Structures are given as structure tokens and as C-alpha cells.
Amino acid sequence: MISLSSIQEAAKRIDSVIINTPLLESDFINKRSGGRILFKPECLQRTGSFKLRGAYNRIAKLTEAERKRGVVAFSSGNHAQGVAAAAAQAGTTARIVMPEDAPAIKIENTRSFGAEVILYDRATGDRAQIAKDIANETGAVMIAPYDDYAIMEGQGTIGLEIIESLRAKGLTTDAVICPAGGGGLLAGTSTAIKALSPETCIYSAEPEGFDDTARSLLAGQRLENAPGQSICDSIVTHRPGELTFPINQRNVTGGLVVTEDDVRLAMKAAFENLKLAIEPGGAAGLAAIMNGQYDCSGKVVVVILSGGNLGAGDFANHLNAAPG
Amino acid sequence: MISLSSIQEAAKRIDSVIINTPLLESDFINKRSGGRILFKPECLQRTGSFKLRGAYNRIAKLTEAERKRGVVAFSSGNHAQGVAAAAAQAGTTARIVMPEDAPAIKIENTRSFGAEVILYDRATGDRAQIAKDIANETGAVMIAPYDDYAIMEGQGTIGLEIIESLRAKGLTTDAVICPAGGGGLLAGTSTAIKALSPETCIYSAEPEGFDDTARSLLAGQRLENAPGQSICDSIVTHRPGELTFPINQRNVTGGLVVTEDDVRLAMKAAFENLKLAIEPGGAAGLAAIMNGQYDCSGKVVVVILSGGNLGAGDFANHLNAAPG
Numbered sequence: 001m002i003s004l005s006s007i008q009e010a011a012k013r014i015d016s017v018i019i020n021t022p023l024l025e026s027d028f029i030n031k032r033s034g035g036r037i038l039f040k041p042e043c044l045q046r047t048g049s050f051k052l053r054g055a056y057n058r059i060a061k062l063t064e065a066e067r068k069r070g071v072v073a074f075s076s077g078n079h080a081q082g083v084a085a086a087a088a089q090a091g092t093t094a095r096i097v098m099p100e101d102a103p104a105i106k107i108e109n110t111r112s113f114g115a116e117v118i119l120y121d122r123a124t125g126d127r128a129q130i131a132k133d134i135a136n137e138t139g140a141v142m143i144a145p146y147d148d149y150a151i152m153e154g155q156g157t158i159g160l161e162i163i164e165s166l167r168a169k170g171l172t173t174d175a176v177i178c179p180a181g182g183g184g185l186l187a188g189t190s191t192a193i194k195a196l197s198p199e200t201c202i203y204s205a206e207p208e209g210f211d212d213t214a215r216s217l218l219a220g221q222r223l224e225n226a227p228g229q230s231i232c233d234s235i236v237t238h239r240p241g242e243l244t245f246p247i248n249q250r251n252v253t254g255g256l257v258v259t260e261d262d263v264r265l266a267m268k269a270a271f272e273n274l275k276l277a278i279e280p281g282g283a284a285g286l287a288a289i290m291n292g293q294y295d296c297s298g299k300v301v302v303v304i305l306s307g308g309n310l311g312a313g314d315f316a317n318h319l320n321a322a323p324g
Numbered sequence: 325m326i327s328l329s330s331i332q333e334a335a336k337r338i339d340s341v342i343i344n345t346p347l348l349e350s351d352f353i354n355k356r357s358g359g360r361i362l363f364k365p366e367c368l369q370r371t372g373s374f375k376l377r378g379a380y381n382r383i384a385k386l387t388e389a390e391r392k393r394g395v396v397a398f399s400s401g402n403h404a405q406g407v408a409a410a411a412a413q414a415g416t417t418a419r420i421v422m423p424e425d426a427p428a429i430k431i432e433n434t435r436s437f438g439a440e441v442i443l444y445d446r447a448t449g450d451r452a453q454i455a456k457d458i459a460n461e462t463g464a465v466m467i468a469p470y471d472d473y474a475i476m477e478g479q480g481t482i483g484l485e486i487i488e489s490l491r492a493k494g495l496t497t498d499a500v501i502c503p504a505g506g507g508g509l510l511a512g513t514s515t516a517i518k519a520l521s522p523e524t525c526i527y528s529a530e531p532e533g534f535d536d537t538a539r540s541l542l543a544g545q546r547l548e549n550a551p552g553q554s555i556c557d558s559i560v561t562h563r564p565g566e567l568t569f570p571i572n573q574r575n576v577t578g579g580l581v582v583t584e585d586d587v588r589l590a591m592k593a594a595f596e597n598l599k600l601a602i603e604p605g606g607a608a609g610l611a612a613i614m615n616g617q618y619d620c621s622g623k624v625v626v627v628i629l630s631g632g633n634l635g636a637g638d639f640a641n642h643l644n645a646a647p648g
Contacts, residue, residue: 047351
């Protein structure tokens with residue numbers, strides 16, 4: 001189980017490796033929202049997303065014997081880069097199972113951290129099985145993307161930093177809005193926030209059609225998404241995690257759901273007003289306040305921008321396709 | 325004249341209004357450069373550029389009588405927004421003279437801070453004269469873009485923050501590279517850095533054809549640029565400032581010069597590796613290390629990214645036009 005103190009321990013463990021990202025705000029976004037919106041831009045984190053936090057916390061806990069055998073993970077994107085960079089930093093080897101049609105830049109970046117990339121065919125291969133086979137054959141330790149308390153503790157350091165930064169500004173926050181895939185970022189962050197600021201409400205943000213967290217919270221059990229594609233690929237999972245979901249059930253007030261057009265508008269607003277490149281999944285929280293689903297009038301709200309890994313061409317296409 | 329202590333006074337004066345921007349770095353840019361490059365991203369500053377620092381420091385020093393009469397400035401971009409936001413924060417009124425063909429978003433943003441925008445025709449009007457006439461008629465105080473010690477002191481707070489952030493990381497820096505237009509940012513920053521870290525070398529970065537600072541430093545006197553257009557409009561001036569130049573002569577080791585293609589490549593690298601939207605002028609320092617003019621091998625180098633105010637369409641066009 002995770003707790004405030006285990007997240008505080010994680011913060012010490014990862015301190016020298018990660019960037020304590022600032023809280024940013026825009027006068028224009030504030031004015032339009034009628035509240036005060038503070039952004040936690042994890043696109044500015046090393047590897048371009050929050051994933052390094054959890055991956056490094058997990059890998060730093062390996063025994064000496066495990067460290068010698070290395071780690072293995074499967075991911076098409078942010079977790080791949082997070083694990084690769086964390087392994088390099090911890091002085092262990094990483095094997096990352098990635099789909100052969102993953103964006104070239106993501107494969108290249110993962111390799112550039114010194115990881116061995118094992119490509120598989122999405123149509124015929126099962127990436128979890130391939131990774132498990134590697135773990136069994138080599139003794140490498142599997143680094144799960146979210147269903148692992150050490151991963152959640154690492155992501156939870158974002159919650160500690162949010163509260164510290166707010167205190168330095170003399171502020172408290174009414175709400176924290178957090179993109180949700182498997183729910184590891186949400187579980188870690190909400191645990192830290194609820195411990196330090198119990199009156200703050202936590203909301204998840206997800207794309208339409210992949211709103212498993214929102215539906216599961218309402219149903220009181222883990223529901224699945226129908227198969228499909230989303231521009232928010234970095235936060236799309238089949239269903240909430242087994243370990244993350246009970247934590248989120250306890251901490252989260254509700255699930256916000258956004259359309260792809262909402263997400264594109266949010267990406268454009270982040271570019272124009274915050275000067276940040278946000279990937280679609282990373283913009284889901286901002287999309288949820290811009291579409292009016294969460295009303296910020298008179299409130300202080302923290303929105304987590306979870307990552308910024310996308311190519312220049314895709315970025316331009318999304319901004320061009322934004323309505324209005 | 326400006327000094328370390330006058331810049332430290334400015335830092336206290338502007339503390340509650342500005343963002344202390346973090347130092348960011350990219351594993352990929354570090355690897356390619358052979359050194360360690362730390363970026364000071366003033367695109368993340370309120371109003372999207374460093375200009376708020378100097379403008380607020382100047383306006384905060386107004387007497388009560390001056391404050392009642394308001395301020396006036398001329399600018400087509402970053403200084404306009406900086407003065408407008410600073411005036412609003414200080415509770416005074418601002419009139420900003422802008423060319424009628426300035427990007428709509430910049431005019432809109434300036435108005436959105438509550439400033440009155442006075443449009444003029446570039447072909448027939450003289451913006452400095454229009455602003456002077458307004459000052460004479462209304463008693464409003466002219467807020468100069470760089471040739472004013474209070475402005476330089478405000479910009480110099482960037483130098484203080486750089487040294488503080490480096491110390492927190494246990495680092496010193498071999499060089500600081502800073503975009504230069506009229507030279508206010510350069511004068512303020514270099515004064516702070518030289519006082520706190522005398523062994524650090526300071527370099528200006530400018531676009532080809534508008535390298536008045538580089539040429540003037542070599543010639544020992546203020547030289548002019550030939551008239552013309554540059555994509556780096558935010559850092560193009562006719563010649564170095566009268567008050568800024570002697571300070572820069574004392575502090576600056578040399579002037580780096582970049583092409584427009586260098587700038588586009590730097591904008592793309594900042595997007596891909598730092599997840600930041602940098603305007604062309606703001607990317608001149610990064611361009612100067614990417615084009616190899618300043619060799620970073622084995623060094624710690626701080627690069628100031630001075631602003632990020634540009635439209636989505638222009639941004640996409642620059643990234644598409646980047647060579648390679």
C-alpha cells in the first residue's frame with residue numbers, strides 16, 4: 001500500500017534524477033475560466049513525461065542481484081523512455097518491448113538512453129507475453145507501467161511538489177485534475193494531495209470512449225473500454241489497474257470526459273498561452289476545464305499536463321484541426 | 325548605473341509578479357553537444373517573454389503622481405505585453421503605440437491586459453514620435469524598451485536566478501548565451517552573472533544581417549544595421565542602446581551570429597527535446613550552439629530562451645521549413 005510517508009521516501013530517492021517542475025499560469029486562461037488555474041507541466045520533465053518518476057523509484061529499489069540482471073518493460077511510448085532513462089541512471093540494463101510501428105522518434109529516443117529495444121508485430125504478437133518470456137529467460141525484473149506501489153509512489157511525488165509550490169505562493173487548491181490511463185499517476189498524486197490537503201477534490205480526465213476510470217468509479221467496479229483508437233494514446237488503457245483502482249475509488253471525486261476536439265483546442269491553448277508542447281493525452285485535464293465540464297469560477301484549480309512526446313508534424317496537424 | 329545590489333533590489337520588487345523560471349535540460353541536446361546545456365525558458369514567463377521583469381521594475385518605481393498619469397510605450401510585440409501587464413499589476417494605465425499590421429493576437433493580448441492600444445501606419449508614422457507626443461500631452465511616463473537602468477535591472481534578475489539555480493544543483497557555468505536586440509537583457513544579465521561568477525563568459529546571439537551587437541563589440545563603437553526584415557523580429561533593433569552598450573562592452577566576451585535556418589532548426593530542437601514553443605528571436609542562443617559556433621564540449625553552458633510569442637501557423641511554418 002502507498003502512503004504519504006512512502007511517497008515522501010520516494011521523493012528523496014528520486015530527487016537528484018528528476019526536475020521539480022514549476023507551477024505555471026496564464027493571465028488569459030485565468031481570465032477566460034473565471035478562476036485561477038495552475039498548471040503542473042510534466043512535459044518539462046526529463047524524458048518528456050512524468051513516467052521517469054515512477055520508473056526510477058522502482059528501479060532504485062532493486063536489490064544488487066536484481067540490478068545485475070537488468071529490467072524489462074513493454075510500452076509504445078512514455079513508459080519506454082522513462083524506464084530506459086531510469087535504468088541508465090541507476091546503472092542497470094533495460095530491454096523494452098515496443099510495437100514495430102511505434103513512432104520512429106520514440107524508438108530512437110528509447111535506444112538513445114542505452115536500452116535494447118525488442119520490436120514486435122501488433123497484429124500477431126502479445127507484448128506482455130514477450131516481456132514475461134524475457135523476464136523468465138533472463139531473470140530481468142519486469143517494470144510495470146502502473147500496477148506497482150513503487151511506481152505509484154514515484155508518480156505521487158507530483159502531488160507533494162504541487163502542495164509545496166502552492167504553499168510557497170500562499171495558496172490552497174479546490175481541485176486537482178489529472179489525466180488517467182491505468183491510474184498510477186492519479187493514485188500516487190491523489191494519495192499525496194488528500195493527505196496534505198484533505199479538502200481538495202481530485203478529478204480524473206479521459207477521452208470519450210476510453211473513459212474506463214470515470215465509468216468504473218460510478219459503477220464501483222473495474223469496467224473495460226471497447227477496443228479502438230484515440231489520439232490520446234498515452235493515456236489509453238484497457239481498464240483501470242487492479243492495484244490503482246481501489247486507491248482511486250477512495251480519493252477521486254469524479255471522472256471528467258473530453259472529446260478529441262476538446263483535446264485539440266486544449267493543445268492549441270497550451271501552445272498559445274503557456275508556450276508548451278503537450279501531447280493529446282497530456283492535455284485532457286485542460287480540455288475538461290475548457291469544455292466547461294468542470295466550472296473553475298472563483299476557484300483555484302491545479303491541472304496536471306502529463307507529457308509532451310509527439311512529433312512536429314502531428315503537433316501541427318492537431319493545432320490545424322482544432323475547431324474554431 | 326546598474327550594479328549587483330540594484331539588481332537584487334529589483335528582484336525583491338518584482339518577486340510577487342514574475343515567475344522564477346526553472347533551468348531545464350535535455351539528455352538528447354546534452355549528448356549531441358558534448359557538454360551540459362541548461363536552458364532558462366523565459367517563454368514560460370508571464371506575458372510569454374522576459375519583458376515583464378524590466379517593465380514592472382520600472383513602473384513600480386513611479387512616484388504616486390506619475391502613477392496617476394499613467395505610462396506610454398511603443399512596441400510591436402513583447403515589450404507591449406510586458407508594459408501592459410506590468411501597468412495593470414501596478415494599478416496604473418498604459419497606452420501602447422503599435423503598428424496597425426502587428427499580429428492580431430499581440431494587439432488583442434495587449435488590450436486584454438487593459439492597455440489602450442494606439443495603432444499607427446508603419447509607412448507614414450513614427451512610433452517613437454507618436455509616443456513622445458502622447459507623453460507630452462498627457463504627462464504619461466515613457467517606458468523605454470532597454471535604454472533605462474530600471475529596465476536593465478529588472479531583466480538582470482534572470483542572471484540572479486540562473487546563479488541561484490546553478491548553486492542548488494552544485495554547478496558553475498562556463499558560459500551564458502543571451503539573445504541581443506537593444507541589449508537590455510544582455511546588460512542586466514551579464515552584470516549579475518559577472519558579479520557572482522566572474523569566470524563565466526557571456527556571449528550575445530543575433531541573426532545574420534542584424535548583428536549590430538557583435539559588430540559593435542568588435543569595432544568598439546555602436547554600429548547600425550542596414551534596414552531589412554528578419555524572422556527574429558523580437559530581437560532586431562537599429563543599433564545597440566546608448567546606455568546598454570558600454571555595459572555590454574565591459575561584460576561580454578563576444579557576439580555569436582546565426583542564420584535563419586539555424587534558428588528554425590533550434591526552434592524544432594526546442595519543440596522536440598524541451599517541449600517548448602520558442603519564437604525565432606528567442607531561439608538565437610540555442611541556434612548558436614547547434615551550428616557549432618560556440619563549442620560546448622566538456623562545458624556547462626546556460627542558454628537564455630528569451631520568449632515564445634508567435635502564432636500556431638507561423639510556428640508550424642518555421643518547423644516545416646527547418647532544413648534536414
